[in-house]
Amino acid sequence: MAxxxxxxxxxxxxxxxxxxxxxxxxxxxxxxxxxxxxTIQPDLNTLDNIxxxxxxxxxxxxxxxxx
Numbered sequence: 001m002a003x004x005x006x007x008x009x010x011x012x013x014x015x016x017x018x019x020x021x022x023x024x025x026x027x028x029x030x031x032x033x034x035x036x037x038x039t040i041q042p043d044l045n046t047l048d049n050i051x052x053x054x055x056x057x058x059x060x061x062x063x064x065x066x067x
Contacts, residue, residue: 002038002063002065003038003063004038004041004062004063004065005035005038005041005042005047005061005062005063006060006061006062006063007021007032007035007036007042007050007061008036008037010054010056010060010061011036011054014054014055014056016054018032018033018036019032021050021053024053025046025049025050025053027046047061047062
């Protein structure tokens with residue numbers, strides 16, 4: 001699967017862990033891990049919540065695939 005999100009990178013930049021994000025969102029660590037590895041993708045509402053928790057623009061969580 002293509003890398004569609006930058007959640008893992010932004011978590012590192014913000015010095016937060018996947019476990020922290022899972023707790024904030026009420027999701028399992030496994031789900032957040034799958035988002036970070038781009039195995040699955042969060043829905044848009046969840047992505048919006050992640051951007052607010054990490055205090056970043058939602059666009060910062062997405063990979064720009066324009067070529």
